[in-house]
Amino acid sequence: MTVVNFPSKSRPGGQRRRRPEIIEAAARVFAERGFHGTATQDIADLLGIRQASLYYYFPSKEAALEQVCLKGVEGFFEAAKLIAESNASARERLSLLINSHLSPLADRADFVKVFLNERQHLPTESRRRVGRWSRGLERIFEDVIRQGVAAGEFRADVNPRLAALAVLGMCNAAASWYRKENVGISRLSVEFARLIVEGLGKRDPPPRRHR
Amino acid sequence: MTVVNFPSKSRPGGQRRRRPEIIEAAARVFAERGFHGTATQDIADLLGIRQASLYYYFPSKEAALEQVCLKGVEGFFEAAKLIAESNASARERLSLLINSHLSPLADRADFVKVFLNERQHLPTESRRRVGRWSRGLERIFEDVIRQGVAAGEFRADVNPRLAALAVLGMCNAAASWYRKENVGISRLSVEFARLIVEGLGKRDPPPRRHR
């Protein structure tokens, strides 16, 4: 009976310890050339193994995309939901939402990028799933903005739906250039949050003083 | 000698009158499935012709992409430059820039979308070209914002580079959802411009009145 808790027995079908590394390589290449622009050979090259060896780690190229996308959205929704449900002001919550939405760029930019650009190529089932997920996130932003309007924190003539899409678009676009620009996430978050809440314009052009 | 100015003689190698239609079909399919996700067969299907017939209109699939991308950026830069060089206020110019940047979505959303999402797959030479073009446009937005800061119209602590990327990201993202959301360009432009210049926040939370 000797039950062993070492890495043995427990798994009937292989451990595949290198799996995370494989998925990371896939993310890198997918991010750079896109899903259909990538041959499985490209992933193998990056890893220094043979093309066919990849199939020990996933059953199909699409399955690999699915894994990458999953890691690309992991936690987003939950974090956003927590923030949205806190009882801070709408301004504060929106700023936190922006920060939370940008944070993953720091350590998994490729995964996020692949999710954003390649999710359309997921098999039907999981594409639907991430569709729902995506709409849920939009809704969270939209609701916080709507609450801000209702509370008198935000302008009354704001269209919460459009504003939410604007904010998300702005943040998501950062995935494309975050690495090239030399700016940290916290700096970026602050800049974006202030841009959205306060705008670019100066508050009170003070009554013109004579020099 | 009889020189004819009718549509004859002038072109030695064919007229290819259907070319615009062909390119439009390519744009449609590229926009939906991406460049590498599209087979030339798909374009042919949409047109009701045979796959091989396409090659009467362009020498390669990449060349078709090039044409689509070209139409996707046509005029952007020139329009933006004119606006940036006008002597309106920075606020006004930025609003006009946003409007001008969104306008093409009305009648060539597919072309714009393809340019934004698929330009990475252009052959090296033209990719470099649109790279320069793209940076030029960023620069225009950035400069107007910088001038607004210098003129005291915009907050002094704004990072013009990041703000420009934010605005462009916001506008470009609209290409993905413009059709689904039922909103006209003018409405969208106004909303976005106000969002960027004034922000979401209310100006003067008036000294708290009783209820």
Next chain:
DNA sequence: GATAAATTCTATAAACCGATAGATGGCTTT
């Protein structure tokens, strides 16, 4: 209506790519 030009078709070559099957070697455990 004859002729020429423009357009579309059929047929197919050649390369590429995803995926499977089964062999091989190395590491772990007993």
Next chain:
DNA sequence: AAAGCCATCTATCGGTTTATAGAATTTATC
């Protein structure tokens, strides 16, 4: 060191896709 599992390899099949060649058909011109 024997046994078994884990990981990778070799070899290859079948399907897809881009692109070319040349015939056939339609359209325009005189």
